[in-house]
Amino acid sequence: MVQSSVTSLPACQNLCASTPGCQAIEWVPNNGVGSQCFTFTSSAVPTISASGINHYICSGTTAVTSTPGCSWTTYTNLQMFGGVVQPSVTSLPACQNLCASTPGCQAIEWVPNNGVGSQCFTFTSSAVPTISASGINHYICSGCSWTTYTNLQLFGGMVQSSVTSLPACQNLCASTPGCQAIEWVPNNGVGSQCFTFTSSAVPTISASGINHYICSGTTAVTSTPGKITIKRLV
Helix, strand or coil: EECCCCHHHHHHHHHHHHHEEEEEEEEEEECCCEEEEECCCCCCCCCCCCCCCCCEEECCCCCCECCEEEEEEEEEEECCCEECCCCCCHHHHHHHHHHHHHCCCEEEEECCCCCCEEEEEEEEECCCEEEEEEEEEEEECCEEEEEEEEEECCCCEEEEECCCCHHHHHHHHHCCCCCCCEEECCCCCCCCCEECCCCCCCCEEEEEEEEEEEECCCCCCEEEEEEEEEEEEE
16 A cells, blocks of 8 residues: 655654554655555565665564664574684673674674673674574674774775765665665765675775775664564565
């Protein structure tokens, strides 16, 4: 159902989150009559290809908590292999804070008692865990905690010509699956420019006035009050 009074994606998500029975939304940036918000009472996965249109399915069954830079999606009694143990970390909040401040960290796992005491594991993957493990919780971070590298740049970025400010550049990356970093060039001969990167490599090339920002915690999960929205590209 089209919601003609809604003029932004966050407003569309918030409307669904506060409407009983709403299961999903679709945001159409330009539908010939301007941007449009559609709400759905079905949580069916979309299958019709439509360039530029994003479909968001709401899951109200997964817990969300937050630390600066991260909204945490919790997967209870599930684990994933491949994490790095952090022996100096002694609490769940400390484990989450470590990940939120570490470039490239996408998720954590908290093991309350692993035979050697509680343990924190960090992950560079945002894959959803599938291995049952009683008492172990896996947390995936969404959002960005930005690490700034001043006067340094990295080659290989993609210019985002429609972006006109640093906050907009960061927000674009934080909401784009696979985006790991941005570079903001205040004046590149053609005006200020935003570059996005799918790599979290630390920049090493000196470049006066250019700042490189690495994001920790981007996934295709965003949150609105009361619910989780899982972003699916149609």
